[in-house]
Amino acid sequence: MALFRTLSKCGAFLRRTPRLLWRRAAMSNVPENTLYGCPKPQNPGQRVTLAHLRQKHRNGEPITMVTAYDYSSSVHLDTAGIDICLVGDSAAMVVHGYDTTLPITLDEMLVHCRAVARGAKCPLLVGDLPFGTYESSTMQAVDTSVRVLKEGGMDAIKLEGGSPSRITAAKAIVEAGIAVMGHVGLTPQAISLLGGFRPQGRNVCSALKVVESALSLQEAGCFSVVLECVPAPVAAAATSALSIPTIGIGAGPFCSGQVLVYHDLLGMLHHPHHAKVQYSVSLSSLPSYAIDPQLQVMPKFCKQYAHVGDVINKALLDYKEDVTNGSFPSPLHSPYKISKSEVDDINTGGNFASEDGDLRARFRVKRVMKRDNEVMVSKSGLRHRKPLADDMLGG
Numbered sequence: 001m002a003l004f005r006t007l008s009k010c011g012a013f014l015r016r017t018p019r020l021l022w023r024r025a026a027m028s029n030v031p032e033n034t035l036y037g038c039p040k041p042q043n044p045g046q047r048v049t050l051a052h053l054r055q056k057h058r059n060g061e062p063i064t065m066v067t068a069y070d071y072s073s074s075v076h077l078d079t080a081g082i083d084i085c086l087v088g089d090s091a092a093m094v095v096h097g098y099d100t101t102l103p104i105t106l107d108e109m110l111v112h113c114r115a116v117a118r119g120a121k122c123p124l125l126v127g128d129l130p131f132g133t134y135e136s137s138t139m140q141a142v143d144t145s146v147r148v149l150k151e152g153g154m155d156a157i158k159l160e161g162g163s164p165s166r167i168t169a170a171k172a173i174v175e176a177g178i179a180v181m182g183h184v185g186l187t188p189q190a191i192s193l194l195g196g197f198r199p200q201g202r203n204v205c206s207a208l209k210v211v212e213s214a215l216s217l218q219e220a221g222c223f224s225v226v227l228e229c230v231p232a233p234v235a236a237a238a239t240s241a242l243s244i245p246t247i248g249i250g251a252g253p254f255c256s257g258q259v260l261v262y263h264d265l266l267g268m269l270h271h272p273h274h275a276k277v278q279y280s281v282s283l284s285s286l287p288s289y290a291i292d293p294q295l296q297v298m299p300k301f302c303k304q305y306a307h308v309g310d311v312i313n314k315a316l317l318d319y320k321e322d323v324t325n326g327s328f329p330s331p332l333h334s335p336y337k338i339s340k341s342e343v344d345d346i347n348t349g350g351n352f353a354s355e356d357g358d359l360r361a362r363f364r365v366k367r368v369m370k371r372d373n374e375v376m377v378s379k380s381g382l383r384h385r386k387p388l389a390d391d392m393l394g395g
Helices: 002-027 050-058 071-080 106-119 138-150 164-175 188-194 204-220 232-241 272-276 308-325 340-347
Strands: 063-067 084-087 124-128 156-158 179-185 224-228 246-249 257-261 365-370 374-379 382-387
Touching: 050 063, 050 124, 071 084, 071 106, 084 106, 084 257, 106 124, 106 138, 138 156, 138 164, 164 179, 164 204, 179 204, 204 224, 204 232, 224 232, 232 246
Parallel strands: 063 084, 063 257, 084 124, 124 156, 156 179, 179 224, 224 246, 246 257
Antiparallel strands: 365 374, 374 382
């Protein structure tokens, strides 16, 4: 009888379930199509979620990811419709000028994360856990990950390596409710063990380690795994073995998606990391802005879709030339007007008195004189003569 009563109660509850769900949906401020039904196709202006990535992976659609570090670059990614924006610890090298990724701190990474979050409204935002912020314990790993989401505005975190301690950390972070992206192959935070920025998976033992580490990260709950600098057949084996997307960088065309650094794919600059990757390139093929060829070597896996560095350097040289020869700023770029009467008042030593005293003394302007359609300004002992064009004066 007790069993019968229990089953009856369960039946009554199940009969009420549709009404309960309808009532909950009616009280919710979340659109109904997110409570019921499968993920919808990605639309312009719609935030990319893990559900979108899983759908693209199931449909065999390649996933695009770009590493960016600031507001302006993240806006470009947003406009282009890139799926994932990675705020990588490679900012240590690309932005801060270090030789490795190791020196960057969590506080510095959070600054980059917040800037990117303000610019990228649609891509899934993933923040790297910097070296030294998650290795000590699972508690440290979870605490750091929480900060990356709460203070950095990220949607997920990425950690490097497939050792047992990394797997444990990844599992703890996932259990804390935070999405995790793994990273195997060349892991720049482990260069002291790898002997430098060296490709991995180039023998049977190393290849098996790459695949096994990726599988372990999947079992720990990672939603995706980055495969860096491994042979294409190894990346293909890992992609085939996994049920989650793989994102390749220098790992061939068989991954579920690809990632490149914003500055690299635009040809903006080259940093010491490229010289340390074990590739060679003809110096004659380097761009004109390669001042030090030893630091300008691009890895073979990086395709440059533009040579923005050339454009930037030419613009800077043109600016320097214009300032040197006095053609900038011209009247066109001197938009702020002053009436001729005010200029005359200045020239005749008009009333400059104010509550703060004599403004001429305050700004260290000794005299302004009009001579043959010129203004001579003596400031802190420096004298500079520039033409006073009529369109620099107001009515």
